[in-house]
Amino acid sequence: MKRRLVVGVAAGVALALGLSACGGGTSSSNNQGGSSGNANAPAFNAAVGKVFNPSDKKGGTMKFAISSDWDSTDPGDTYYGLSWNLVRLYTRALTMFKVVPGTGSQELVGDLAEGLGESSNGGKTWTYKLRQGLKFEDGTPITAKDVEYAVSRSLEKGTLVNGPFYFNDFLDLKGYKGPYSSKGQDNPAIDTPDDHTIVFKLKKAYGSFDYFAMLPSTAPVPQGKDTGVKYKEHPVSSGPYMFQSYSAGKAFTLVRNPNWDQATDPNRKALPDQYDVTIGANADDIDNQLIAGSYQVDLAGTGVQPAALSRVLGDPNLKARADNPGSARLWYTAINPEVAPLNNIECRKAVMFAADKTLYQQAYGGPLAGGEIASNLLPPIIPGHQKLSVYPPGQDNKGDVAAAKDALQKCGQPSGFSTNLSYRAERPKEKATAEALQQSLGRVGIKLTLKAFPTGDYLALYAGKPSYANGNKLGLMVYGWAADWNDGFGFLSQIIDSRTIRASGGNSNLSVHVPEVDKMIDQAVAETDADKRNQQWSAIDKRVMEEAVVLPGVWAKSVTLRGTQATNVFVNEAFGQYDYMAMGLQ
């Protein structure tokens, strides 16, 4: 009797598991795995480099979801790529990336401003002219003073803690701290000669200021309506949509802004009538609802969860709804030249030669969900990117053991050496990377002791704190970095400039202190010609690679799903995600 019961329960569980496998397939009914010729037929990667399902149809409620909250909906207080993508629905910055698929989105165009900025004074002064007829959601006109106030309040890092530092670092502030700390004072670095002109004055020349003008910090904020930390609950809209409701950490709804004039905005189509954003939903459930059609987009933009990945890639109907965008993110391992014997460049070269990059790629999820094996720093999506071959790990990327052993001879460690490798404990992919490196470097006698550290303190206390990293002999440090925007400066500035390294910790630059590189950075920063500048950044990439202080791993890619009812879907390469502003509904 007992045996029959056990068999019965086992059969029941097996049945449930079987049911789950075919659970979601019944609802994705309207997909044929069509050919790539027709822009409306679903196909794998149909939204990369081109627009899938183009449409001008207005109406409907767009449903977005995300599993973990981002820093803030306040345009002056946010640093997430997905937020910079989404914020264009309810704010307009001075400039914006062109809203097109493919490399066209590398180009900046005027949003609030009529066009790009005019530089003078050798690139130290930048002037923008605002369009006519711009209004906030309450009908009051948008003036240059509102843009000045927005930038000034974003300087207040004691209150608005999350946003980027570029204006703090580059504007000639002369001690001005912002409208909260320097109450009543005028911002000496920003002038507004009339309602439609704004002038920025910098401490040092910066050739690509238009990227700063793209930052959401330049989205206008009316001073009378600024509520500081609480502003995120209802940012005053300058875009086609405005906040109808907001519940912190749970959800918010955007509805049409009646005072947005399409005639002033050639960049936005504003197709849906409403946006419902759900925050904190279960990540696997988001994937299931994406497949079933109740959500249109996973805002995180980092791809489906591992549970859904095999389903998506295995089912031809689902794969036809998937895309594989790359983004401006590099997963890499820093090689610390302050820890012996890695102070000798030949020992560092040995690490570069011996590493098996195919295992590195596997650790991050393979060629589709992980990314492309990286040969240098600048990801392919960054203009000026070139595929270099500095200390290559063999033709098959599995490591060049002979070259590694040769390098070990040259650095006086013919039988290898021992050192420590650090990684972030809560990241299973970094753990897998650590183990992969332990395995592949072990082939030439380089013995790694793996050390896990908590993510929250990784930069503040451990890998990013020179006294700890050097004192505890962290020779290799697993890390990753994404660009603030797609150009050399936006990607490299914080990870290879030795002048950003602070003894107190919190550094993102873990291993690069090359004075020649710093000089090259200063040159590139001041260069106003875009092509010349991109070439200079590529040269900087090469020089850092030659120093053998960075082992590039993978240029990140993700497998994302298109919603069943979404139109105008395309990957905006500026964000490496679907363009959340351009989509409409069937």
Add this chain to the structure above:
Amino acid sequence: MLTFIIRRLIGAVLTLLVVSMITFGIFYLIPRWAGGSAESLATRYVGRTANPEQVQAAVKALGLDQPIYLQYWNWVKSIFAGADFNTGTSIEHCPAPCLGYSFIGRNPVWPDLLDRLPVTTSLAFGAAIIWLISGVAIGVLSALRRGSFFDRAAMGVALGGVSLPIFWTGIICLVIFSYGLGWTAPGGAYTPIEQNPGLWAYDLILPWITLALLFSAAYARLTRAGMLETMGEDFIRTARAKGLEEHTVVTRHGLRAALTPIVTIFGLDVGLLLGGAILTESTFSLPGLGKYAIDGIVANDMPKVMGVTLLAAFFVVIANLIVDLLYAVIDPRVRLG
């Protein structure tokens, strides 16, 4: 009776105090012992590329440089007297009981807790009623039909229900019943009861059943064991001999005696559940206290964690008090005090 209640309430306050001190201590002391400082603690609450001045500003704003007992005292004070908070453009006063402002996002904690409480109470009470009724009913029937196929099957299914992890059963149930068959609401759907009671129940029926599956197993087994023991007692034989109907014997005489351990467990379970059904809320994307707790823990957001911990402890303490009071009602032999 009254003195009993007053004594228990004083004990409750002391318990809450101790719980809050322990939570505070864990949050602040352990990083210190691991070699951290106020600055390293503050780096979690600032943006991606903070410079030392900004970290210092955060240390001051969050009061992390003060001695721990002073920070604790300020927090306790704020519960009774409220606290002031600088939003940048103005000073905001949060009235008592002000449980502080979250370190991430600087939202006041108490309104967030109140906002999420209805979700958790809806989930907890709905599931509690289902598992109590189903668990006890199955337990009673199993006890009466001991050894039968029903008994074996029920206990087997109960075992399965308590063994399967809820984050798996939840997702599977959603895939089958919500997205596959379309019978139940999708994950994340929640309508407040005052808006539409029918929709409220429809949105929650799947989380209720899934959560109840977890608990009713224990209740079924407990009831069965208690019933088996009680039904063998002499007074049951006497009741039958007096000519009472069988269902009266079972419920009024048998079940009532077996109910005491069930009431104890029920009180504890509901009390703990009100503190946040973390796994269920995460699985079904319900924005309740459990989800709030997880968000706070993952982000190292101490005020959120303190707020939920205190509220959860409060519920457990009150639930225990109610359970003890119910003993006197159920079992006349028990005298309070």
